[in-house]
Amino acid sequence: MKYKILEHPNSDEAYDLVHEALRKRATITIFACCKVNYEGRALSELNWGERIIMIKPDGTFLIHQEKKVEPVNWQPPKSKTRAYIKNENLFLESHRRTPKELLTVEIRQIQFINYANIEDFEELEQAGYEKDMGDMIMDKPHMIEEGFTPTAREYSVEHGFIDILGKDSDNNLMILELKARKAGVNAVKQLKRYLLDFENTENDYLRECQAQKKKIRGLLVAPSIMDDALEMIEEEGIEFVSIEPPRELKRDKKVTLDAF
Structure with a gap:
């Protein structure tokens, strides 16, 4: 219920x-x-x-x-x-x-x-910061790991949008969830839900992955992670990548956080 x-x-x-x-x-x-x-x-x-x-x-x-x-x-x-x-x-x-x-x-x-039983895996996004973080990764995909190739952004699944889809150097599928601040348990749950949504939906990426017998990797990308969230990703087989978001926001006029 x-x-x-x-x-x-x-x-x-x-x-x-x-x-x-x-x-x-x-x-x-x-x-x-x-x-x-x-x-x-x-x-x-x-x-x-x-x-x-x-x-x-x-x-x-x-x-x-x-x-x-x-x-x-x-x-x-x-x-x-x-x-x-x-x-x-x-x-x-x-x-x-x-x-x-x-x-x-x-x-x-x-x-x-x-x-x-409330389902809410989103965290407050300030000044479009996570979008700018995504832009930075798309421009410099090696920040995730060498050989990472992004293939799609804002990929729609049942419970929201996957931030970035891509492939690693072995052609395994990678699903990235971006957080501009320290990631907590909710971020891990959100990524886990997206992984389940993706795996339970027929799509070209999944069919290609299954045909080639490749893995689906879930990566939580954030500046840092809380201890309880770190324990959870280890239990769930999810990976964590530490990346600092850009300090300068991309807007019509460049505004740095220092201005606030």
Whole structure:
């Protein structure tokens, strides 16, 4: 199930949905009356009031009031969430190990609760930077590796566009995903999805690759990569190439980043 919504659930129903969502690594949203306690680098208490609670698959835990952009309470990624029922109310705990922090939310009078398995592999692109990075690679393909020959750009697949298609010196097919900033897990997932899309779609590149019994290589190209993303590419058999994007953007007028 892609998403699930309950209106005015009781605590048991809400607990079951939270437990299911955490197991599925889905994003959870709750609109309810709640009370919040925080223990960690300080102590705080937020008495009863109607608020929006959001829990993300990376462990981020947010509590929003009706005003302001920032959450009134929050826990960062990699926090651990658990749910339980006490005195007929639903409790949510977000625990962080280093530094030691505990955010406890007691919930009653739930208006609605839902979860959604969100698929979003894009990262914010600033000033067309990744396009300029692609232009640079097309002009100087040896930056990827000696013998690399680009054959197509913005190749359409089911879930988006492959940045650059090409072949290596052994005629193996290469699928490149470009990121102008430090690449994270989402970038790896995005490339993996593109690889699956490509392999599951009939096309001339795939037929030629199969006829010649050549490999399909996935390459994540970025200035650097996060540790968890590095672990994931090793598990998925994806390669990483470190390339710095151009410092000068190609526009009608040349504008360097220093100008900002």
